[in-house]
């Protein structure tokens with residue numbers, strides 16, 4: 001993010017102006033100049049309106065590229081974006097943010113498939129996934145797999161971390177971590193570490 005400026009000394013106002021012009025130029029032509037994001041970070045998060053992604057991660061404008069979709073799922077287009085940024089934009093870290101009470105993840109498969117079948121008025125297997133690639137369709141019977149619902153957010157988060165870590169299009173040097181954002185407490189937890197559940201359970 002462009003720097004904040006202190007008041008210039010007398011006779012040096014032009015220096016402050018030049019500094020601002022340089023900074024603005026770096027910001028506006030960042031990609032062309034090959035300047036990475038400030039934290040060299042890609043965030044993959046659910047599109048849910050309750051997740052304050054930047055605030056939860058302690059980052060700000062300019063720090064990261066943020067990819068949001070239903071569920072914060074690692075889909076083909078997430079891989080495409082991650083492969084581009086890690087191979088060409090000096091991104092060295094990926095953070096996945098899933099969350100509790102995620103409607104995109106927890107709705108029953110059948111209900112979602114039925115709803116989308118109705119929307120496609122017929123067989124969704126033939127619906128084109130990408131207008132530029134009409135031959136790319138969901139395919140026979142894999143509709144439920146494509147929406148990829150799950151009922152354990154911690155498990156799903158962990159699986160996505162491993163998938164990204166092992167993906168051949170993402171350099172091995174890239175660090176991948178994931179967290180579950182708790183909408184009820186406005187805090188992040190590492191997948192599988194349900195602290196609230198543990199403190200409220202009697203030790204046997």
Ligand SMILES: [Zn+2]
Nearest residue numbers: 046048071102
């Ligand atoms: Zn969600």
